[in-house]
Amino acid sequence: MTDARYARYARNQVAITEEEQLLLGRKRVVIVGCGGLGGYALENLTRVGVGFIRVVDGDTFEESNLNRQLLCSTLNLDKPKVLAAQQRARAVNPLVVVEPVQQYLDEHNAFKLLQDCDLAIDALDSIPARFLLQRGAAEANIPLVHGAVAGWRGQVCLIRPGENLLDLLYPSQGAPRGEEQEEGCLAFTAALVGALQAAEAVRALLGRPGLSRELLVADLLTGEFTWIGLGG
Protein backbone atom coordinates (compact mmCIF):
# COMPACT_ATOMS: atom_id res chain seq x y z
CA MET A 1 0.00 0.00 0.00
CA THR A 2 1.10 3.58 -0.60
CA ASP A 3 1.83 5.77 2.42
CA ALA A 4 -1.46 7.66 1.95
CA ARG A 5 -3.45 4.46 1.84
CA TYR A 6 -1.52 3.02 4.74
CA ALA A 7 -2.25 6.04 6.93
CA ARG A 8 -5.93 6.15 5.98
CA TYR A 9 -6.53 2.49 6.67
CA ALA A 10 -4.11 2.04 9.58
CA ARG A 11 -6.93 1.68 12.11
CA ASN A 12 -8.67 -0.95 9.99
CA GLN A 13 -5.79 -3.26 10.92
CA VAL A 14 -5.49 -5.92 12.10
CA ALA A 15 -9.23 -6.50 12.10
CA ILE A 16 -8.80 -6.31 8.34
CA THR A 17 -5.43 -7.51 7.10
CA GLU A 18 -3.35 -5.55 4.60
CA GLU A 19 -4.06 -8.20 1.99
CA GLU A 20 -7.80 -7.93 2.67
CA GLN A 21 -7.60 -4.13 2.49
CA LEU A 22 -6.08 -4.37 -0.96
CA LEU A 23 -8.78 -6.85 -1.96
CA LEU A 24 -11.55 -4.51 -0.71
CA GLY A 25 -10.04 -1.76 -2.84
CA ARG A 26 -10.69 -3.90 -5.92
CA LYS A 27 -14.31 -4.69 -5.04
CA ARG A 28 -17.41 -3.12 -6.56
CA VAL A 29 -20.65 -2.68 -4.63
CA VAL A 30 -24.00 -1.29 -5.70
CA ILE A 31 -26.23 0.28 -3.04
CA VAL A 32 -29.84 0.46 -4.15
CA GLY A 33 -31.65 3.12 -2.14
CA CYS A 34 -29.96 6.15 -0.58
CA GLY A 35 -32.31 6.80 2.31
CA GLY A 36 -31.89 5.67 5.91
CA LEU A 37 -30.19 2.32 5.31
CA GLY A 38 -28.30 3.34 2.18
CA GLY A 39 -26.75 6.40 3.78
CA TYR A 40 -25.33 4.47 6.72
CA ALA A 41 -24.24 1.54 4.55
CA LEU A 42 -22.45 3.95 2.23
CA GLU A 43 -20.73 5.71 5.13
CA ASN A 44 -19.36 2.44 6.46
CA LEU A 45 -18.33 0.97 3.12
CA THR A 46 -16.63 4.23 2.14
CA ARG A 47 -14.65 4.43 5.36
CA VAL A 48 -13.66 0.77 5.30
CA GLY A 49 -12.32 1.21 1.78
CA VAL A 50 -14.45 -0.56 -0.84
CA GLY A 51 -13.00 0.51 -4.18
CA PHE A 52 -16.12 1.31 -6.21
CA ILE A 53 -19.64 2.06 -5.02
CA ARG A 54 -22.58 2.70 -7.34
CA VAL A 55 -25.47 4.45 -5.59
CA VAL A 56 -28.91 4.14 -7.14
CA ASP A 57 -31.93 6.23 -6.18
CA GLY A 58 -34.27 8.43 -8.21
CA ASP A 59 -35.52 10.38 -5.22
CA THR A 60 -34.80 13.82 -3.75
CA PHE A 61 -34.63 14.70 -0.06
CA GLU A 62 -37.64 16.03 1.83
CA GLU A 63 -38.16 17.20 5.38
CA SER A 64 -39.53 13.88 6.58
CA ASN A 65 -36.12 12.32 5.81
CA LEU A 66 -34.31 14.53 8.32
CA ASN A 67 -35.16 12.35 11.33
CA ARG A 68 -33.00 9.44 10.22
CA GLN A 69 -31.21 9.78 6.89
CA LEU A 70 -27.52 10.49 7.37
CA LEU A 71 -27.15 12.11 3.96
CA CYS A 72 -30.10 14.47 4.43
CA SER A 73 -29.62 17.92 5.92
CA THR A 74 -31.42 21.24 5.84
CA LEU A 75 -28.91 22.27 3.17
CA ASN A 76 -29.91 19.70 0.57
CA LEU A 77 -33.71 19.44 0.73
CA ASP A 78 -35.21 18.90 -2.75
CA LYS A 79 -31.76 17.82 -4.00
CA PRO A 80 -31.06 14.35 -5.47
CA LYS A 81 -30.10 11.77 -2.85
CA VAL A 82 -27.43 10.18 -5.04
CA LEU A 83 -25.58 13.47 -5.47
CA ALA A 84 -25.49 13.96 -1.70
CA ALA A 85 -24.16 10.40 -1.47
CA GLN A 86 -21.40 11.12 -3.94
CA GLN A 87 -20.42 14.37 -2.21
CA ARG A 88 -20.34 12.72 1.22
CA ALA A 89 -18.24 9.79 0.03
CA ARG A 90 -15.81 12.06 -1.79
CA ALA A 91 -15.35 14.18 1.31
CA VAL A 92 -14.77 11.14 3.52
CA ASN A 93 -12.61 9.02 1.24
CA PRO A 94 -11.54 10.22 -2.21
CA LEU A 95 -9.90 6.85 -2.83
CA VAL A 96 -13.38 5.40 -3.33
CA VAL A 97 -14.96 5.86 -6.76
CA VAL A 98 -18.66 6.64 -6.32
CA GLU A 99 -20.99 6.52 -9.29
CA PRO A 100 -24.37 8.19 -8.74
CA VAL A 101 -27.31 6.89 -10.76
CA GLN A 102 -30.40 9.03 -10.33
CA GLN A 103 -32.89 6.38 -11.35
CA TYR A 104 -35.28 4.06 -9.62
CA LEU A 105 -34.51 0.39 -10.06
CA ASP A 106 -36.86 -1.19 -12.58
CA GLU A 107 -37.03 -4.32 -14.68
CA HIS A 108 -35.23 -2.61 -17.55
CA ASN A 109 -32.20 -1.25 -15.70
CA ALA A 110 -31.75 -3.81 -12.88
CA PHE A 111 -29.36 -6.19 -14.61
CA LYS A 112 -27.32 -3.37 -16.15
CA LEU A 113 -26.86 -1.69 -12.77
CA LEU A 114 -25.85 -4.94 -11.05
CA GLN A 115 -23.95 -7.02 -13.60
CA ASP A 116 -20.52 -5.40 -13.16
CA CYS A 117 -20.60 -5.43 -9.35
CA ASP A 118 -19.47 -8.01 -6.78
CA LEU A 119 -22.31 -7.44 -4.32
CA ALA A 120 -25.57 -5.50 -3.96
CA ILE A 121 -27.08 -3.82 -0.91
CA ASP A 122 -30.86 -3.76 -0.55
CA ALA A 123 -31.59 -0.38 1.08
CA LEU A 124 -35.00 0.05 -0.50
CA ASP A 125 -38.32 0.85 1.16
CA SER A 126 -40.68 -0.90 -1.24
CA ILE A 127 -41.46 -4.61 -1.33
CA PRO A 128 -41.99 -4.89 -5.12
CA ALA A 129 -38.67 -3.10 -5.75
CA ARG A 130 -36.92 -5.45 -3.32
CA PHE A 131 -38.12 -8.43 -5.37
CA LEU A 132 -36.89 -6.78 -8.56
CA LEU A 133 -33.51 -6.37 -6.90
CA GLN A 134 -33.44 -9.98 -5.71
CA ARG A 135 -34.17 -11.15 -9.25
CA GLY A 136 -31.55 -8.83 -10.71
CA ALA A 137 -28.90 -9.96 -8.24
CA ALA A 138 -29.63 -13.60 -9.03
CA GLU A 139 -29.33 -12.90 -12.77
CA ALA A 140 -26.07 -11.03 -12.19
CA ASN A 141 -24.95 -13.95 -9.99
CA ILE A 142 -23.95 -11.72 -7.05
CA PRO A 143 -24.89 -11.84 -3.36
CA LEU A 144 -27.46 -9.41 -2.01
CA VAL A 145 -27.44 -8.03 1.54
CA HIS A 146 -31.03 -7.37 2.56
CA GLY A 147 -31.94 -4.90 5.27
CA ALA A 148 -35.26 -3.48 6.44
CA VAL A 149 -36.48 -1.47 9.41
CA ALA A 150 -39.74 -0.61 11.16
CA GLY A 151 -39.73 1.52 14.29
CA TRP A 152 -37.41 -0.01 16.89
CA ARG A 153 -36.85 -3.20 14.88
CA GLY A 154 -34.65 -4.12 11.98
CA GLN A 155 -33.57 -7.21 10.06
CA VAL A 156 -30.64 -8.28 7.92
CA CYS A 157 -29.84 -11.33 5.83
CA LEU A 158 -27.41 -12.36 3.13
CA ILE A 159 -29.05 -13.75 0.01
CA ARG A 160 -26.82 -15.76 -2.27
CA PRO A 161 -27.84 -16.10 -5.93
CA GLY A 162 -30.89 -18.33 -6.23
CA GLU A 163 -31.67 -18.52 -2.50
CA ASN A 164 -34.60 -16.12 -2.91
CA LEU A 165 -34.94 -15.56 0.84
CA LEU A 166 -37.21 -12.55 0.30
CA ASP A 167 -39.85 -15.07 -0.75
CA LEU A 168 -39.92 -16.18 2.91
CA LEU A 169 -39.81 -12.69 4.43
CA TYR A 170 -42.76 -11.24 2.52
CA PRO A 171 -46.17 -12.78 1.79
CA SER A 172 -46.10 -11.79 -1.88
CA GLN A 173 -44.14 -9.65 -4.30
CA GLY A 174 -46.97 -7.12 -4.45
CA ALA A 175 -47.44 -6.89 -0.70
CA PRO A 176 -48.14 -3.46 0.76
CA ARG A 177 -45.64 -1.87 3.10
CA GLY A 178 -45.02 -3.37 6.52
CA GLU A 179 -44.99 -2.27 10.15
CA GLU A 180 -43.06 0.89 9.27
CA GLN A 181 -46.39 2.33 8.09
CA GLU A 182 -47.54 2.56 11.70
CA GLU A 183 -44.22 2.42 13.55
CA GLY A 184 -42.20 4.85 11.43
CA CYS A 185 -38.41 4.63 11.04
CA LEU A 186 -35.95 5.73 13.73
CA ALA A 187 -32.43 7.05 13.19
CA PHE A 188 -30.64 4.56 15.43
CA THR A 189 -32.47 1.59 13.91
CA ALA A 190 -31.47 2.70 10.41
CA ALA A 191 -27.89 3.34 11.60
CA LEU A 192 -27.66 -0.11 13.18
CA VAL A 193 -29.11 -2.00 10.25
CA GLY A 194 -27.10 -0.01 7.70
CA ALA A 195 -23.95 -0.84 9.67
CA LEU A 196 -24.91 -4.52 9.95
CA GLN A 197 -25.44 -4.61 6.18
CA ALA A 198 -22.02 -3.05 5.61
CA ALA A 199 -20.37 -5.58 7.92
CA GLU A 200 -22.16 -8.44 6.19
CA ALA A 201 -21.10 -7.05 2.82
CA VAL A 202 -17.45 -6.82 3.87
CA ARG A 203 -17.52 -10.37 5.22
CA ALA A 204 -18.96 -11.62 1.93
CA LEU A 205 -16.51 -9.60 -0.18
CA LEU A 206 -13.58 -10.97 1.79
CA GLY A 207 -14.85 -14.53 1.71
CA ARG A 208 -15.27 -14.68 5.44
CA PRO A 209 -18.11 -16.70 7.00
CA GLY A 210 -21.35 -14.74 7.21
CA LEU A 211 -25.07 -15.18 7.72
CA SER A 212 -26.11 -18.39 6.04
CA ARG A 213 -29.84 -18.76 5.31
CA GLU A 214 -30.60 -16.97 8.54
CA LEU A 215 -32.26 -13.70 9.43
CA LEU A 216 -30.78 -11.45 12.09
CA VAL A 217 -33.57 -9.54 13.80
CA ALA A 218 -32.68 -6.69 16.15
CA ASP A 219 -35.21 -5.21 18.56
CA LEU A 220 -33.83 -2.02 20.07
CA LEU A 221 -36.79 -1.64 22.40
CA THR A 222 -36.12 -4.91 24.22
CA GLY A 223 -32.41 -5.13 23.40
CA GLU A 224 -32.86 -8.57 21.86
CA PHE A 225 -30.93 -9.86 18.87
CA THR A 226 -32.36 -13.03 17.35
CA TRP A 227 -31.00 -15.26 14.60
CA ILE A 228 -33.79 -17.12 12.83
CA GLY A 229 -33.01 -20.00 10.48
CA LEU A 230 -34.62 -19.72 7.05
CA GLY A 231 -34.36 -23.38 6.08
CA GLY A 232 -32.26 -25.12 3.47
Place this chain on the structure above:
Amino acid sequence: MITVNTREQAYQAGMTVRDLLDRNQFTFRHIIVRVNGEYVPEEQYDKAPVQDGDDVLVLHLMAGG
Protein backbone atom coordinates in the same frame (compact mmCIF):
# COMPACT_ATOMS: atom_id res chain seq x y z
CA MET B 1 -42.00 -31.01 19.47
CA ILE B 2 -42.40 -28.15 17.05
CA THR B 3 -39.88 -25.52 15.99
CA VAL B 4 -40.77 -21.84 16.21
CA ASN B 5 -38.20 -19.45 14.76
CA THR B 6 -35.47 -22.08 15.05
CA ARG B 7 -36.27 -22.86 18.73
CA GLU B 8 -37.95 -26.06 19.83
CA GLN B 9 -41.23 -25.88 21.71
CA ALA B 10 -43.65 -28.46 23.08
CA TYR B 11 -46.36 -29.64 20.71
CA GLN B 12 -49.93 -29.54 21.97
CA ALA B 13 -52.46 -31.85 20.31
CA GLY B 14 -55.00 -29.99 18.16
CA MET B 15 -53.18 -26.68 18.25
CA THR B 16 -53.79 -24.05 15.58
CA VAL B 17 -51.63 -21.20 14.34
CA ARG B 18 -53.71 -18.87 16.54
CA ASP B 19 -52.94 -21.01 19.62
CA LEU B 20 -49.24 -20.84 18.80
CA LEU B 21 -49.31 -17.07 18.33
CA ASP B 22 -51.20 -16.60 21.61
CA ARG B 23 -48.84 -18.90 23.53
CA ASN B 24 -45.82 -16.96 22.29
CA GLN B 25 -47.51 -13.59 22.73
CA PHE B 26 -46.89 -12.65 19.10
CA THR B 27 -49.25 -9.70 19.09
CA PHE B 28 -47.61 -7.37 16.58
CA ARG B 29 -49.79 -6.01 13.81
CA HIS B 30 -48.12 -7.17 10.62
CA ILE B 31 -46.70 -10.65 10.79
CA ILE B 32 -45.74 -13.35 8.34
CA VAL B 33 -46.53 -16.89 9.43
CA ARG B 34 -45.12 -19.84 7.52
CA VAL B 35 -45.63 -23.47 8.48
CA ASN B 36 -43.00 -25.67 6.82
CA GLY B 37 -42.36 -22.79 4.43
CA GLU B 38 -46.00 -22.40 3.40
CA TYR B 39 -47.50 -18.94 3.98
CA VAL B 40 -50.58 -18.93 6.20
CA PRO B 41 -52.90 -15.94 5.58
CA GLU B 42 -54.24 -14.16 8.67
CA GLU B 43 -57.84 -15.22 8.00
CA GLN B 44 -56.75 -18.85 8.38
CA TYR B 45 -54.99 -18.52 11.76
CA ASP B 46 -58.00 -19.86 13.71
CA LYS B 47 -58.29 -23.02 11.61
CA ALA B 48 -54.81 -23.73 10.27
CA PRO B 49 -53.42 -26.72 12.21
CA VAL B 50 -49.91 -26.99 13.58
CA GLN B 51 -48.74 -30.61 13.54
CA ASP B 52 -46.15 -32.35 15.63
CA GLY B 53 -42.74 -31.79 14.02
CA ASP B 54 -43.77 -28.66 12.12
CA ASP B 55 -41.28 -25.87 11.49
CA VAL B 56 -42.99 -22.52 12.04
CA LEU B 57 -41.66 -19.09 11.12
CA VAL B 58 -43.23 -15.99 12.66
CA LEU B 59 -41.66 -12.81 11.31
CA HIS B 60 -42.38 -9.13 11.43
CA LEU B 61 -43.41 -7.71 8.09
CA MET B 62 -41.00 -4.81 7.82
CA ALA B 63 -39.89 -3.04 4.68
CA GLY B 64 -38.76 0.43 5.73
CA GLY B 65 -35.45 1.80 4.59
